[in-house]
Amino acid sequence: MEKLLEIKDLKVYFELKRSLLGKKRIVYAVDNVSFDVYKGETLGIVGESGCGKSTLARSLVGLNDITDGNVVFLGKDNLAKADSKRWHALRQEIQFIFQDPVASLNPRMTVAEIIAEPLNVYYPKMKDEEVLAKVLDMMHLVGLSDNQINRYPQEFSGGQCQRIGIARALVLNPKLIICDESVSALDVSIKAQIINLLKDLQKKLSLTVIFISHDLSVVKHICDRVLVMYLGNIMELATKEVIYKNHHHPYTQALLAAVPSANPKVEKHKHVKPLEGELPSPLHPPQGCVFSTRCPLADDGCKSARPELRYMDDGALVACFKA
């Protein structure tokens, strides 16, 4: 399959403000992450809060600076080295859907103005009629009706606001859409609608989607491959089937065990051993395997050396000595 995005040794560090005599303190938000995104697939990124999945997503659209590494788009553009001019061009190809649908829309702009804004930037000479036609197309595509075109975001529900956000993201015909927790602020029935909408759109427009979520059931529904992150590192990257049935990494195991089952009988007899302890601070990540402080299988070897990602027989990539 053709690679849309090749990410190699991506590092995103944040330097904390130094106190007067203090040492330089660095947050290792994303540390040495490498993976590929194939054309037309939906890649899920899961992990608990603070594991760096949002930072990773934001650095792919230039909202965070990339500290080091390479992010190659379509085999030619390196996002990590792009200047602002290059970024401007690349933004047409990579779009973003936000977590909070209401906050992502300017309350002083109408739906038409919001959806038309990217067009105004990239096609300043486009005629009003054309812009309007394009905006209407987009609105129909995401399931909004004509008579809502002149309303303000406050007049819409969260689900409809997210439809507006999706329309804005799609208006430039991007190749890659990054959804950062895009459905987690919505209630369950709306969530299902928006997920199905995203799924339909992906098929219709042959989009590539990076779908970030902490909701494993949503990821299972929509994604082809799943990437499990922990403390800025990749733990496991495999197809959906492998992740949900034959996962290799103890962290994936722990994540899946924590998902409640809809079957009360199963739920009753389930013995969930929750992970002990807290996520270590990304200021001081553990010496060896980042998961070693909480891993039930960890031994001294895990605590002293960091495991590299390696291929399993079924094609999964796993960073664990024990797998």
Place this chain on the structure above:
Amino acid sequence: MVFSKRIKETLGVPKAKGFWQNAFRRFSHNKLAMVSLIIILLLALLCVIVPMLSQYSYSQPDFTGSLQTPNLKHLFGTDGLGRDLYVRSFIGGRITFEIAFAATVVVLLIGVLYGSIAGFMGGKIDSLMMRFVDVLYGVPFLFFSILLLTLFGQSLMLSFVAIAAISWLDMSRVVRGQTLSLKQKEFVEAAVIAGVGKWKIIIRHIIPNLMGVVVVYAALVVPNMIVLSAVLSFFGLGVMEPMTSWGLLISDGSQNMDSWWLLLFPAMLMTITLLAFAFVVNGLRDALDPR
């Protein structure tokens, strides 16, 4: 916007009620604020027409009729030079209003632009710009005004410049603070991702969302300017005889307490104006920041 007109033509969907229309509706339901606003407008109107229509001139002395108590011919009485206080009060009001509004406009323009640029750019530019504001804060206002007026001679223009020069500082701080919090909002990030340039983001996304706070603050600035211009006049800076302002009239009146009307009427007009502005500010705050 042309675009929304086009939408109305093709689809027949009228532009929805915007923020300002809703705010105005809320404001008009606030009786006290509406009455205050009408009083201010009425006073402003009187300041324009009274000096134009009156038979008396504000500057022509009439030594035969000095220091008359208020009577039917001279509603507010006359001053030591026999000039009609009614006309003088309103011509003074005219000057006061003019200075206050002009200064407010300047304060708005400089303060909003400066503050939003500093806030949005952040980092070194922000620090540099705000330190400059801090330095200007250190300059004593009265000293600065006296310096200006002694260097360049007395003129209305200069007293106005002096007032505006110190008053935009507060505005720029308020606006910067608001911008800092707006900058974090997702819709601004969304605009960045949509490729919108820095200037466009400030103008289309930051400033319109600042306007609520700015309008309230501007309405607070106007009475401040009135007081400041009165302070300058009180010290004999700025407005020059025979032209007058409320501050000058109050200053004269306070030196001549036997003729109580000389102090009472200008002070009353100014107090009413300031009070009315206070209520309007309250109304604006409620109307623009609904909870």
